[in-house]
Every structure is written in structure tokens, then in C-alpha cells.
Amino acid sequence: MNQLEKTQLDTRTRIIETATDMFLLRGFSGTSMSAIAQSCNMTKASLYHHFQGKEDLFIACVTYGYADALEALAAIAADGSLSAEQKLRAAVDALYTTMIISPVGRMSPLIAEVSRAFPSVARSFHTEYVEPQRATLWGIVEEGQHSGAFRNFDKNQFFHLAFGPMVTLSLSREMFATFDDLDDHFPVDDLRDGHAAVLLKILAPE
């Protein structure tokens, strides 16, 4: 990669990260291309030099974080030094971090907003992010089931109980982001620990 391509990539990345922040704050329709350009210290015309249009930029924002978010989880699942219980516990921690902190984890309400206008974005989010995440987590559960550490449990039921609370926590913190007592209402660490304990309990052999 020469200097020119690198500069171009840097600019694109800078735009994507800036735009992602704004989309998360104000929603898709609530964020204008002019406002994004302004935040990137460039003109609208320059912005349109790097992206074909608003939808194109939005898709780039959504897709941008898939890999990193999945990689952290995959690393835990592949760690041979951990037992299934340890992996599950670590995976829960990693998932909470992703859902609360990383842009891609906080995008659910954004996807909901555009789900009818851009069904392909929702499809991509599901196929390339949600499903791989579920599959990796389920691999850990299956490993525990084979070793006798976990009991049998319905797959979709487990996802419902595992992802439900953490996604809702992420959503709640977006909904009530302006509360100055947000951490009192929704204390991430406490809720995460209690949740992990319950998951291990319902998976424990009878």
C-alpha cells in the first residue's frame, strides 16, 4: 500500500468513525450529511468524494465494526487454557463490553430505525454480526455439554436468556443516556455479574 492509498484509507476511516458517533447520537434521519461533513472538517462535496451517498456511508458505518467485535469473542472460544465454564464467563464479560461500549454493539436501535427503509442493512447485521456471535457462544455451550460441565438446553432459549438482558441493558442506556444517575439505574458490572451467575446456574448439570 503506497502513501496515497493509505491517506485515502485514513480519511475514509476518520469519516466512518465520526459519522458512526453522530448516527448513534441523533439517528439516521436526524443526522445530515452537512453535519457529518462539518464534524469531519470538510465540505459536503468532499464527503461525497469518498462515499456515493448517505446510504452508502451508513452501510460502511454499520459494517465497519463487525470484525473487531467478533474477534474478541472468537479468541475466548479458541483459548485452550480455559474450561467451558471459564470460557462462558469470559464470553459474557466480552459481550457486555461490546454491547455497552463498542459502536456496533450499540447500533440495535439504529438498525431498527432503518429496518424498513434499508432491509438489506438489517439482513447484513443479522447474517454477518448477530448469527456469528450466536454461533461462537453456542460453540462454548456445546463444548461444556460434551464434557459434562453443562446440561442440555434449547439453543434459542439459551440465546433468549443470554443476549436478552445485555441487549436490553445497552438499549436502556441509549434510551436514558441523558440521565445523570444512569449508572445508578443501570449498573453494568453488577448486572453483568448476576446475569453470568444465573446463566451458569441454569446450565449446571442437574
Add this chain to the structure above:
Amino acid sequence: MNQLEKTQLDTRTRIIETATDMFLLRGFSGTSMSAIAQSCNMTKASLYHHFQGKEDLFIACVTYGYADALEALAAIAADGSLSAEQKLRAAVDALYTTMIISPVGRMSPLIAEVSRAFPSVARSFHTEYVEPQRATLWGIVEEGQHSGAFRNFDKNQFFHLAFGPMVTLSLSREMFATFDDLDDHFPVDDLRDGHAAVLLKILAPE
């Protein structure tokens, strides 16, 4: 209330219900006042005769469903013929119905979209809808704890595990509303029953 006031109220209600559907489909910024007026078979000017502005109309839409959604839950909590376990089971059913079907239960991503622009809407949603709902559900749990039917359990942890899955299910069905195999991915009845069973299990005395 005379005939005139009643007609006016009917018109307001008709507008609110129409606008709510559109806000849920396209988001706040994605729904224009012209489009709402058109769906109501009236002019924008007539729409502005009934509501001061877009924010005013939106607040009316959000507030509109509070009472009905809370009433169904309160009726269960007040039913003297049911045991605490039966009440909890019925409450879970009612909450799933609210979250999946009723507009107010499906509004979470909408609140997230406007949370920074209209913090007061988020506040109202929390104070007048979320908190009363939690309080009523917790009343049922406390009743069971006093009678020995339920063990002690941290309040916020319980909310996390009880509301988490159902809110996420509602959100997921909004995000992936365009999928033609939506009910295969997110089967409400199955997930609800399994969830209720787990809740009763973690509350069961040791």
C-alpha cells in the same frame, strides 16, 4: 363532555394512532408531518390545528398508551384469586403481549432515537411507564416472598433477567421486521414460555 368536544377528541385520537404507527415504522425524523396529515386524510394545516407541532404530537403518541399497558398488569397483580406464582406467570404473559403487540411496548428504539433531542420524553417514558411497570411486577414478587413461595432476590437483578429477554425480543422483531421467516427466528410463544419457567425456577425456594 358535549358532542363537539367528543368529535375533537376522536380526531385527536385518530391522529395519534395513525402517527404512532408511522413513527414506529419510519422513526421520528423519518416521519414527516405532511405524510402524517396525508395518512389522516387531512391537510398539514388541519393537523397543526390539533397539535402545536411535531414534538407535541410525538409526546402525545408516546404518552397515549401508558395507561392501558399498565392497567392490564395492575389487574393481574390485584387479582385475589391467584397465587403469587400464578400472578407472575400471568404477568409475564401480559408483558410479552404488551412488548410485542402494543405500540407503547414497541417504542423503545423510538425513544432511543430521540433521547438526546427530547430528554424529557425519555424521562417521561421512564417515570410514567417503565418504573410503574417494574413496581407492579416487583409487588408480585414481594407477595410471593412474604408467603414463602419465592426466595429472596435482588430487585435490579430480577428486573434485568425479567425484562431483558422480552424487551430484546421486541427490539429484534423491529430490527428484522422485514424477514419473511421472522417467526422462525423469534417465536414469541416458545421463548416466552421458556423464559417464564426460568424466572419461576430462579425464584423458587432453595
Add this chain to the structure above:
DNA sequence: GGGCATCAACCGACCGTTCGGTAGGCATTT
């Protein structure tokens, strides 16, 4: 006749998008 609901017409601002053009780096030709 007086208050109310509705309307067509209109407003300035902003939307996403496009256009014509400029500045500067790089490679090839002279």
C-alpha cells in the same frame, strides 16, 4: 352570527445531491 374544523397557498430553512473548478503530487515525455 359566532366559534370551530378544514383548506389552499405560502414561507424560509434545510435536505441529499451534483456541478464546475482548483491545488498539488506523481509519472511520462521532451
Add this chain to the structure above:
DNA sequence: AAATGCCTACCGAACGGTCGGTTGATGCCC
């Protein structure tokens, strides 16, 4: 080494259209 042509990045200005919101008039029902 100078001149040429091309490419990327960027910009000011403007496009047609839509936004939320307003005005004044018209019909209608009590």
C-alpha cells in the same frame, strides 16, 4: 530539468425537493 497530462482531494455554489410551520379565507354546525 522542464513541460505535459493525469489523478486524487477538496471546495463554493447551486440544484430540485421537502422539511416544519404559518396565514387568511371558506364552509359548517350549534
